[in-house]
Amino acid sequence: MKQVVEEARALQEQIVADRRWLHQHPELGFDLTETCAYVRGRLEEMGYEVTVPCEGGLLTQIGDPAAGPCVMLRADMDALPVDEITGLPFASTNGNMHACGHDTHTAMLLGAAAVLKAHEAELKGCVKLLFQPDEEGCAPVDICGGDAVLAAGVLENPHVDAVTALHVQALEFGAGEIYTRPGTIFSSIDDIEVKIKGCGAHGSTPHQGIDPINIACHIYQGFQNLISREVDPTQTVVATFGKIESGRAANVIPEDARMLGTLRTQDADVRQGFKEHAARMVHGIAEAFGGEAEVAFLRGVPNTYNDPELTSELVGYADELFDEPVRELEAPFSGTDDLAILSQVAPTTYFILGTGTLPGHEGCGMHHPNVDFDESVFWKGTALLANSAIEFLERRAG
Incomplete structure (x- = not known):
């Protein structure tokens, strides 16, 4: 529907105003x-009549x-605990940032909601x-937002036949260019927690204790060695530890240590295999030094998966709408998005707007x-979302 482009362009000022208000009031x-x-x-x-499927x-x-x-359009609303330094006139000042x-x-x-409202009588479905x-995943609970909305039943009553959404990307993604790919588009994520138990001693007599920091160092290296020796080199796996904590004094060997990290993979079998290797490795290293250790993988989110058939269909609508091709990503992102949770149970297409x-x-x-982010392209995201829904329903009319 070519008129969707002009309708979205006409909403550009309001889209920017909404974005700036939201940007200035970020919450977690x-x-x-x-x-x-x-x-x-x-x-x-x-x-619109609005309901609350879950908190937030x-x-x-x-x-x-x-x-x-029924087709679902999804947007995420939460921000990050980041102190903004953009200097924008609508910058956040509350210690959080979008x-x-x-x-x-x-x-x-x-914006897409406004476009759809203008075409309400023409919609061939819901x-x-x-x-x-x-x-x-900033909330201090065991589930993320994707888990919460799925558990709340957002895919039912009425049943959702397809899901689509978009994510902005800066830097090398050209302004206004649209990207996607069939299959995996975002990596999985698992938080890694390693708990190590040693035996305390004086720093001058390390032989009388079991040093959990030493064990942690070997486990840290062990994770990288797992990637280089236990993972098919054609697969992408990232294991990064952002926190290792132990002890309080320079001359005391502490009793225990704790490591927190993140695991990213792009294949479900590789993900499961790596976890099994890691559990064996963590236990073995700790035992070799006389200590104990266990690893847990927390708050996991699977790969975000683009249904190939749906993605081909929606890409065709976008190509026609904008008179330019959607670009195909060569490889999945190493980052993660919890749209993955919906994509495991409903055909999904995730677009990237540069x-x-x-x-x-x-x-x-x-x-x-x-x-x-370049605000001048926001109308294009609105048009993409609204048109994807309208055309998906129209194709199945009758």
Whole structure:
């Protein structure tokens, strides 16, 4: 529907205004009180009825489920615990920041809601709009936002036949360019927790104790050796430890140590195999030095998977809408997105909208305290989302 482009362009100023308000009021995890109030207010202004599927989440729908299938459009709303240094006039000052662009995702989905409202009578089915909390996994609980909305039943009543969403990307992704790929598009993630038990001693007599720091150092190296010797070299696996803690004094061998890290993979079998190798390795290293250790993989999120058939279909609609091809990514991202959880149970297509690099923000990518996104392309994300839903339903009419 070519007119969707012009309708989205006409909403550009409002999309930017929504984005800037959201950017200035970032909140974390499931605690999105101000964010939800703003988004709900905007939807209700358009005539939508809004429900709360889970804490920090919003759900609404448009169209008639009895008239055809149902497609879901999803945006994430949470921010990161990052101190912003952009200097933008609408910069956050509360110690949090939309450094991953979720403010833009929410604003573009609000724009799509407006476009869909204008075509309500023409919809050949139903469109659900999901505004999700805690994609970043910042909440101190065992589940993330994707788990919460799935458990809340957002894919049922009516049943969702397809899911689509988009994510902005800066730096090497050209402003206004759209990307995707069939199959895996984002890596899985597992938090790694290693607990090590040794035996305390005086620093001058290490032979009288069992040094958990020494064990931790060998385990750290062991994880990298697992990648180089236990993983098919054609596969991508990243194991990074961001926290190792033990002891309190320079001359005391402590009793224990703890390591926290992250595991990223792009294949489900590789992911499971690596976990099994890691458990054996952690136990074996600790035992070799007389200590004990266990590893746990926490709050796992699988690969975000683009259904090849659905992705080919939606790419075709986008090619026609914008008179330019959607670019195919050569490989999945090493990063993770918990849209993965919905993509395991419903056909899903995740698009990437490039925003390039703005002056003063060179070298600043996702999660950087100085990252910013080119607002001039936001209408394009709105058009992509709305048109994907309209065309998906239209193709199945009758």
